[in-house]
Amino acid sequence: MRKRRTLAMNLDVVAQKAGVSTSTVSRVLNNLEIVKTSTRSRVLKAAEELNYHPNLHARSLARGKSRILGIIVSNMENPFFLDIYRTLESDAHSQGLEVVVANTDYRSEQLVASVQLMIGLRVAGLAVIVSEMEEHLIQTVAGSRIPVAFYDVGTPQKNITNIRVDYRKGIKKTVSYLSSLGHRRMAFVGHHSTLGPISERRKTFLESVHRCSPSADARIFAGPDGLEGGRQAARELLESGFRPTAVLCVNDFMAVGVMRELREEGLQIPRDVSVTGFDNIKLAEFCSPSLTTNHIPREQIGHIIFDNILGNGREQHDTGREIVIDPELVVRDSTGVAVKS
Amino acid sequence: MRKRRTLAMNLDVVAQKAGVSTSTVSRVLNNLEIVKTSTRSRVLKAAEELNYHPNLHARSLARGKSRILGIIVSNMENPFFLDIYRTLESDAHSQGLEVVVANTDYRSEQLVASVQLMIGLRVAGLAVIVSEMEEHLIQTVAGSRIPVAFYDVGTPQKNITNIRVDYRKGIKKTVSYLSSLGHRRMAFVGHHSTLGPISERRKTFLESVHRCSPSADARIFAGPDGLEGGRQAARELLESGFRPTAVLCVNDFMAVGVMRELREEGLQIPRDVSVTGFDNIKLAEFCSPSLTTNHIPREQIGHIIFDNILGNGREQHDTGREIVIDPELVVRDSTGVAVKS
DNA sequence: GCGATTTTTGCAAACGCTTGCAATGCAGAA
C-alpha cells in the first residue's frame, strides 16, 4: 500500500470511542471550557480506558512551540550547577513547563549537539550554563528566536543576556583576607578549562597577590574539575617544591580534594596551610575542617536566569544586558594565620 | 485569513534557496546517499546560510519515533544516580541517541508528570531509576510500547525488566562484619522513603543483628535523604539516649552527615562509634575518616540498564526478567573494634 | 545516436495534533 496506516493510538481513536470528533477530544484534553460537561467526561473516560497519551511532538508542531524549558550545563556533578538547575526546574514547573537537561561534560562537540537538540526541540526558553562557548555558537543560539540566558559565558557579547559572578571581586577579597592573616606564599588551584573566565581568574589572583604584598610569591596549579582533580593538583603542588601557606581554589570541590591530599601528606589545616574555595556548596560545611569559601547565591542566580528567559511582566527579552552577582566571603575553619617559614 | 502562514524556517525555505525540492533537502540532511554530490553541497550551503535547524518534533512525528533516551531519576543530587546517569548518557550518545532527564525529587506527582512527558515524547527507550513506583504507574509505562528498564522499583512485577541491588546481602554482610568486631548495639539510619525496598532493608537489618547475636540491641533512625538528613538523624539518635557502637547508614551521603554530627558532639570515629554506608561514592574516600561502605557498581548497572532497553543483538525485550547485583564491602577507616561499654 | 538502464529528483500523502470558521442544536423571544 502507498501509505502505512499505523495501529498507534491517537486522538481519532479516542474520538471514535467517545463518539465525538477529534477537535472535541482535543478541546477536552486541553481544558478549553467550551465543552459540555457530559461530553467532557465521556471523552476523559475513553482516553483513560485506552491508556491514551497525547503525542507531544504533534502538539508542539501544531502549536508552533513547545512547553519545554531547555537547560544546558557543562557538569552535572558540580553541586553548584545542580543548585541552579533545581531552582530553574522548580520555577519552570510552577509555570507548567517541563524541563529537559543536556549535559556537555565540558566537551565542545557535546555542546554543539546540545544546542542543536534544544533548537531542534524548539524549546520555549533556554538556559546555557557552561563557562565557555564559541562566539559562533553563541550567535547561533542568539539568532534562533529562542529566549535565552547565558550564565557566565566567557567573552561578553553585545546582544545576549549574560548573568555572571564577579570572581575578580571574590578573588581580591579572599587574597586580601589571606594577606591580612600574614600569608605571603600562595597558590591558586584551577581546573583545566583555561579559556575565558578561568584565565581571568588566574590573572586576577596574581595581580591581587602582588598588590597586597609586592614581595609575595604566587603560583598556579591545575587539574581536572572535581574532587580527584583537586587532589591531583595538590600532588603536583607538593611535588613542585613550592610550599604555599595558603591555597586558593577555584571551587569547593577542588578545595576538598586539595585538603584531602595535603592532609594525607601530613600537613595540618589550617596550622600548616590554609585553604579556600568558591561556591559554598553543602560539602564545604560538612568537610573537615569546614571550608572557608566564597558564597555564591545559586538560588538567586537561578531565579534571575529564569526571569530573564521567561519572566512574566518584567522587562524580559531586554537583550544584551549583563547582570553581575557578587560573591561573599564565608570564613570557616580551613583558614588561619600564616606559619612563620 | 483562514490559515496563518508562518515566517518560520523550514525545509521548504531551504529547498527554495537551493533550487531543489523539499524531499531532496530532507535526504541530504539525513545523509541518504542517493543524492548527487553537487546537489548535496548546494543544499548544505543553503541550510548553513539560513542557519537552519530541523524541527525535531516534525521529524519524530513523521518517523513515528524519536531518537531520544528518556531517563527518570528521583534524586539528581545523589552521586549514585548521577553515575548511572552518566553511563547511560555515554552509551546513548555512542548510539547517536540524545538524552533527556527528568528529576522527580521523590515526589509522586512529579513522577507521574515525568512519565507522561516521556511517553508523550515517544522516547526510543526509558530508564526509570526511582526506588518506588505505584503499581498502576508501572503498568502504564509497561503498556506504552516503549522499551523500558526499571532500577530497583519497589515491588517485583511480572512483566517488566527490573535491575536491582541485593541490599539484603549487603546489610547482612555489613552487620556480620560489625558483629565480628564486637559491636552489640547498632543503629540503622535510613531516609524517609519508607515504602518498598527501604522497609525491607530495615527488616533485614533487625533480623541480621539478632541472628548474629540474639542479645544485641538494634534501633532505627531516619531523616530526609542527603548530608543534612544524615546529620538530622544523628541528632535524633543522640537525643534518644540510645548509644550504639556502630551506625549502619542506608547510603554514603547520609553516613557522612552522621559522622559529621557525631564528631561535633565529641565522639570519635571509629574509636567511640563505627559508621558504615552504602554505594561507595567518591566522597566516601575523601571524607575523614574515610568511610567503610558497600560498593555498588554503578557503571555496570548503567550498562546493564542500557542494554536491556536498547541493546543491540542481545536478548533485549526479554520482558519480565530481574537482574540482581551484589554489593561488596569495602573496609576503610570509619569502622573499628567496639568499645567496651 | 537511440533505446535501455541506472541514478537522481520531485510529488504528495501521512504522521497526530490545534484551531479558525462554519454548522448544528437548543434555548428563549416574538
Add this chain to the structure above:
DNA sequence: TTCTGCATTGCAAGCGTTTGCAAAAATCGC
C-alpha cells in the same frame, strides 16, 4: 410556530518532516 442568539461541536487546513512511488535526467551499450 418561527426566528434569533448562544453554547457546542465538527470540518478541514496546516504545522514541518519523511518516504513510497513515479517522473526525469544521466549514463551506458552498441
